[in-house]
Amino acid sequence: MLVKICGLRTVEHALAAASADMLGLVFAPSRRQVSVEQAATIAAALRARGAPAPRLVGLFVNASPASIITVASAVGLDLVQLSGDEPPEDADALSLPVIKAVRMDGSARETAWIRRAASGELTLLVDAHVPGAYGGTGVRADWQRAAELAATTPLILAGGLTPANVATAISAVRPLGVDVSSGVETDGHKDPAKIEAFLEAARSAR
Secondary structure, eight states, rough: OOOEEEEOHHHHHHHHHTTEEEEEEEOOTTTTTTTTTHHHHHHHHHHHHHOOEEEEEEEEEEEHHHHHHHHHHHHHHHHEEOOSSSOGGGGOOOOOOEEEEEOOOOOOHHHHHHHHHHHSSEEEEEEEOOOOOOOOOOOOOHHHHHHHHTTTEEEEEOSSSTTHHHHHHHHHOOOOOOOSSGGEEEEEEEEEHHHHHHHHHHHHHO
């Protein structure tokens, strides 16, 4: 079970989450947004540990492929997550593996992204559908619809996951991985104890 901890903003919290498979850095407007300089500092600290570093995922919302490539190069990103209303063609302009966040809204654009994921071109991340928001809301995704999609297309499940419910979510959806941000926070800040509990619960789930 892949585990992605998203919305990290400090070296301290990134190191606390370093046993995860992927760490997400948000470059879109958000209370969790980091600058390129902050992200590069976090990346350097992770890679200086000497242990295998988790893969770094840069989260972008409606950014141009050119600007994404610039940030990815400066930070040393391993993957790119597109979490906005990007057209599927944007993935063709990126040299890094792509994770595409979808919210099961039934749009033609989203259907096109799902079709690409089914063919193995990219990885889907299923999040909750909250009008006007691009993720990180803490609202639970539709597990039933996510499970139906997961039966044919490997996906990462996000949206409202916590240490308390992630094992149940994994059992219900059978995803490739899980993603958490607000579910491992206390008072709006990442909580190392909750990160550890989430990792343990996700990896021991059946």
